[in-house]
Amino acid sequence: MSPRAVLIGPPGSGKSTIGQLLADRLGVAFRDTDTDVELTAGKPVSDIFIEDGEEIFRELEADAVRRALAEHDGVLSLGGGAILAEATCELLAEHPVVYLEVGLSNAVQRVGLASARPLLVLNPRSRLKKLMDARRPIYEKLARIVVVTDEREPGQIVDEIVRGLEP
Numbered sequence: 001m002s003p004r005a006v007l008i009g010p011p012g013s014g015k016s017t018i019g020q021l022l023a024d025r026l027g028v029a030f031r032d033t034d035t036d037v038e039l040t041a042g043k044p045v046s047d048i049f050i051e052d053g054e055e056i057f058r059e060l061e062a063d064a065v066r067r068a069l070a071e072h073d074g075v076l077s078l079g080g081g082a083i084l085a086e087a088t089c090e091l092l093a094e095h096p097v098v099y100l101e102v103g104l105s106n107a108v109q110r111v112g113l114a115s116a117r118p119l120l121v122l123n124p125r126s127r128l129k130k131l132m133d134a135r136r137p138i139y140e141k142l143a144r145i146v147v148v149t150d151e152r153e154p155g156q157i158v159d160e161i162v163r164g165l166e167p
Contacts, residue, residue, distance in 0.1 A: 008083055010107060010131060012108070018157050029072070084135075147160050
């Protein structure tokens with residue numbers, strides 16, 4: 001069993017929105033590993049960061065990704081930092097990975113500066129830029145398909161992904 005598509009990208013790239021639309025288009029289920037982590041921990045991601053720390057969250061996240069890649073045959077969305085785990089990167093090499101690329105301005109608009117995202121608490125625009133710059137090479141290395149999401153309608157993005165997934 002393998003996901004039809006695995007979506008990666010920074011916060012604000014549209015992984016959840018595009019993932020659900022893509023799953024609907026392909027007639028498969030959508031799964032988000034952040035939701036899996038929250039179900040396992042019994043609390044929101046932001047609370048895990050605050051109460052347990054980022055290291056615990058990353059362990060839960062890596063386990064959620066491993067399980068989802070083995071169990072899910074629909075569209076899978078990974079948290080923006082899931083690609084920081086080397087074991088996750090190795091697992092992703094076997095799957096159709098789609099990198100949703102977004103520019104800083106669009107990401108800031110989508111995430112908002114009053115974000116509840118734990119890694120963006122202090123100076124969210126600057127922190128988001130640093131995250132995006134640091135992670136971009138990893139996203140690009142893992143991706144079989146790269147789709148720019150800036151200034152595009154979700155349907156256009158889904159159309160491009162579907163074309164890219166065709167054999």
